[in-house]
Amino acid sequence: xxxxxxxxxxxxxxxxxxxxxxxxxxxxxxxxxxxxxxxxxxxxxxxxxxxxxxxxxxxxxxxxxxxxxxxxxxxxxxxxxxxxxxxxxxxxxxxxxxxxxxxxxxxxxxxxxxxxxxxxxxxxxxxxxxxxxxxxxxxxxxxxxxxxxxxxxxxxxxxxxxxxxxxxxxxxxxxxxxxxxxxxxxxxxxxxxxxxxxxxxxxxxxxxxxxxxxxxxxxxxxxxxxxxxxxxxxxxxxxxxxxxxxxxxxxxxxxxxxxxxxxxxxxxxxxxxxxxxxxxxxxxxxxxxxxxxxxxxxxxxxxxxxxxxxxxxxxxxxxxxxxxxxxxxxxxxxxxxxxxxxxxxxxxxxxxxxxxxxxxxxxxxxxxxxxxxxxxxxxxxxxxxxxxxxxxxxxxxxxxxxxxxxxxxxxxxxxxxxxxxxxxxxxxxxxxxxxxxxxxxxxxxxxxxxxxxxxxxxxxxxxxxxxxxxxxxxxxxxxxxxxxxxxxxxxxxxxxxxxxxxxxxxxxxxxxxxxxxxxxxxxxxxxxxxxxxxxxxxxxxxxxxxxxxxxxxxxxxxxxxxxxxxxxxxxxxxxxxxxxxxxxxxxxxxxxxxxxxxxxxxxxxxxxxxxxxxxxxxxxxxxxxxxxxxxxxxxxxxxxxxxxxxxxxxxxxxxxxxxxxxxxxxxxxxxxxxxxxxxxxxxxxxxxxxxxxxxxxxxxxxxxxx
Numbered sequence: 001x002x003x004x005x006x007x008x009x010x011x012x013x014x015x016x017x018x019x020x021x022x023x024x025x026x027x028x029x030x031x032x033x034x035x036x037x038x039x040x041x042x043x044x045x046x047x048x049x050x051x052x053x054x055x056x057x058x059x060x061x062x063x064x065x066x067x068x069x070x071x072x073x074x075x076x077x078x079x080x081x082x083x084x085x086x087x088x089x090x091x092x093x094x095x096x097x098x099x100x101x102x103x104x105x106x107x108x109x110x111x112x113x114x115x116x117x118x119x120x121x122x123x124x125x126x127x128x129x130x131x132x133x134x135x136x137x138x139x140x141x142x143x144x145x146x147x148x149x150x151x152x153x154x155x156x157x158x159x160x161x162x163x164x165x166x167x168x169x170x171x172x173x174x175x176x177x178x179x180x181x182x183x184x185x186x187x188x189x190x191x192x193x194x195x196x197x198x199x200x201x202x203x204x205x206x207x208x209x210x211x212x213x214x215x216x217x218x219x220x221x222x223x224x225x226x227x228x229x230x231x232x233x234x235x236x237x238x239x240x241x242x243x244x245x246x247x248x249x250x251x252x253x254x255x256x257x258x259x260x261x262x263x264x265x266x267x268x269x270x271x272x273x274x275x276x277x278x279x280x281x282x283x284x285x286x287x288x289x290x291x292x293x294x295x296x297x298x299x300x301x302x303x304x305x306x307x308x309x310x311x312x313x314x315x316x317x318x319x320x321x322x323x324x325x326x327x328x329x330x331x332x333x334x335x336x337x338x339x340x341x342x343x344x345x346x347x348x349x350x351x352x353x354x355x356x357x358x359x360x361x362x363x364x365x366x367x368x369x370x371x372x373x374x375x376x377x378x379x380x381x382x383x384x385x386x387x388x389x390x391x392x393x394x395x396x397x398x399x400x401x402x403x404x405x406x407x408x409x410x411x412x413x414x415x416x417x418x419x420x421x422x423x424x425x426x427x428x429x430x431x432x433x434x435x436x437x438x439x440x441x442x443x444x445x446x447x448x449x450x451x452x453x454x455x456x457x458x459x460x461x462x463x464x465x466x467x468x469x470x471x472x473x474x475x476x477x478x479x480x481x482x483x484x485x486x487x488x489x490x491x492x493x494x495x496x497x498x499x500x501x502x503x504x505x506x507x508x509x510x511x512x513x514x515x516x517x518x519x520x521x522x523x524x525x526x527x528x529x530x531x532x533x534x535x536x537x538x539x540x541x542x543x544x545x546x547x548x549x550x551x552x553x554x555x556x557x558x559x560x561x562x563x564x565x566x567x568x569x570x571x572x573x574x575x576x577x578x579x580x581x582x583x584x585x586x587x588x589x590x591x592x593x594x595x596x597x598x599x600x601x602x603x604x605x606x607x608x609x610x611x612x613x614x615x616x617x618x619x620x621x622x623x624x625x626x627x628x629x630x631x632x633x634x635x636x637x638x639x640x641x642x643x644x645x646x647x648x649x650x651x652x653x654x655x656x657x658x659x660x661x662x663x664x665x666x667x668x669x670x671x672x673x674x675x676x677x678x679x680x681x682x683x684x685x686x687x688x689x690x691x692x693x694x695x696x697x698x699x700x701x702x703x704x705x706x
Contacts, residue, residue: 007497192507238312241502266495322466330428501533629706669700
């Protein structure tokens with residue numbers, strides 16, 4: 001057996017691990033409390049989970065040589081920022097001719113504010129000409145050159161302004177500091193977007209995280225190397241892609257939101273949905289993300305109130321989880337959770353045979369908010385949580401089924417103890433629950449407005465161990481159909497295992513040209529090759545408001561070749577379910593097909609005139625590539641893509657006082673949907689298609705979205 005992948009997700013409460021085999025079946029699981037207080041940090045939990053997973057493989061008689069990859073997502077980078085576990089930083093600023101005053105004015109701050117703390121930050125300005133002089137190591141501070149000094153060196157961030165149009169010389173300056181033993185990062189490797197202060201802040205944050213993240217990476221790499229020699233280790237990025245451990249050593253800031261990104265990536269892959277709201281419900285909080293056009297919506301990362309120029313999924317986190325505790329006034333659940341309070345859930349006490357004897361109260365020193373608890377027959381306390389009230393509201397008969405969805409075995413006797421314990425609080429349960437879950441619905445609405453996405457075709461997809469507690473109620477409040485993700489409890493670990501190599505680069509471009517696209521795409525391809533990956537798909541985006549061009553390259557989706565193709569009848573049934581109408585086949589290719597249907601209004605009635613259409617594109621495995629309004633479609637046979645596209649742009653482009661307005665065009669081809677309406681000009685669209693490297697003989701179909 002070959003092709004096994006191990007995925008490990010380091011969460012705030014638990015570290016989960018899974019072993020996947022094609023086409024994505026979970027054959028082993030492991031869970032351990034996240035080792036926040038260990039000398040090796042959360043990496044120790046990764047080692048524990050990995051040991052247990054390999055023991056499971058040994059018990060099944062599966063050779064360890066069958067494992068091809070280990071991938072993990074981690075909260076370490078986020079925690080380092082929020083908790084201030086970072087190092088003082090030296091900024092080395094390469095000053096092009098004539099820009100000294102600008103640099104000194106923009107970078108006069110002496111502290112980096114992270115997690116409510118002020119991290120000391122010194123700045124060294126190096127003039128352009130100093131790098132060309134012999135012995136340019138003279139730019140180092142004297143202490144760095146003293147022989148016999150083995151003390152850890154302060155991390156260094158090298159930054160150069162980009163506005164002057166000078167060649168980027170950050171690497172030349174960084175080489176001198178590396179010779180002095182300093183861990184060094186380059187702003188230009190992270191982003192080419194203009195904005196000296198923001199680029200400098202991003203590079204400084206990246207440098208400040210290096211000591212903590214390098215120690216974690218080293219321990220994790222040693223653990224994997226000791227148990228699985230020669231097996232690659234990758235880390236999930238904040239945008240859901242993966243990067244080699246060597247890349248993470250240079251740019252740990254890219255992994256700040258890797259945990260939620262892994263879960264969202266798995267949601268797209270496992271559900272086959274192109275339009276969905278994904279909520280991942282843990283014990284303490286819920287992460288809300290938006291899936292549109294088969295992709296998770298993204299923005300620049302914001303951690304602890306600090307905006308960074310790194311790509312990340314656009315995420316809303318609300319303090320609602322399965323462990324959220326009921327307030328004494330009954331107004332809502334949370335934000336304190338049983339995990340943080342160190343108290344068991346009531347259902348855990350019931351499973352242990354404990355009876356509640358009277359009501360109690362939990363209050364933290366200095367916090368005016370108090371929470372409901374129950375005093376047990378052994379004198380200990382248990383929290384009354386959202387999960388407990390949900391289970392008890394199902395009654396003794398329904399409690400077993402609800403508990404099974406949470407991965408808990410609860411017999412009638414335990415269910416009876418739980419119902420008796422929680423009964424005094426059920427009178428306020430519904431009001432408190434609705435007030436609590438309103439935070440999730442508000443976050444969903446905010447995301448939809450931020451990306452101008454309607455929710456008419458969306459499904460509410462639930463993941464995480466606490467998803468069954470809130471999914472149906474939130475779906476009813478939003479008016480969306482609910483769906484529990486496959487393997488919901490370990491979906492982030494699955495997402496880590498499924499993550500593919502990814503590189504994303506951005507640059508400022510007032511009027512981007514084909515040369516700009518070629519420059520970024522070429523660098524993306526080079527960085528993927530360095531990590532041992534081949535670019536198989538590319539995503540191009542242009543934000544006209546920020547004037548930022550972004551190119552993202554990804555490898556192949558794992559296990560796609562091992563999935564089972566669906567019959568045409570099955571695909572048509574899936575299309576009809578997605579469109580909520582009688583779907584007719586509009587176009588079919590070897591790897592994908594397009595369906596169209598008449599737009600339905602309220603009550604399922606056809607709209608007046610019957611001319612408005614909706615459509616969806618599916619690949620041959622039944623995964624939705626796109627769902628939405630459909631204005632027209634244009635098949636393109638082998639060798640016809642360029643000519644068909646030119647005809648569409650010539651015929652449908654509108655001309656206004658502000659310039660040409662291109663149609664909302666996308667290409668369905670080679671088992672993918674390639675959006676082309678985010679680039680703004682026909683020249684860029686043509687260049688993007690060229691860089692996609694689609695098979696010359698692959699037919700496709702251009703769609704114009706309504």
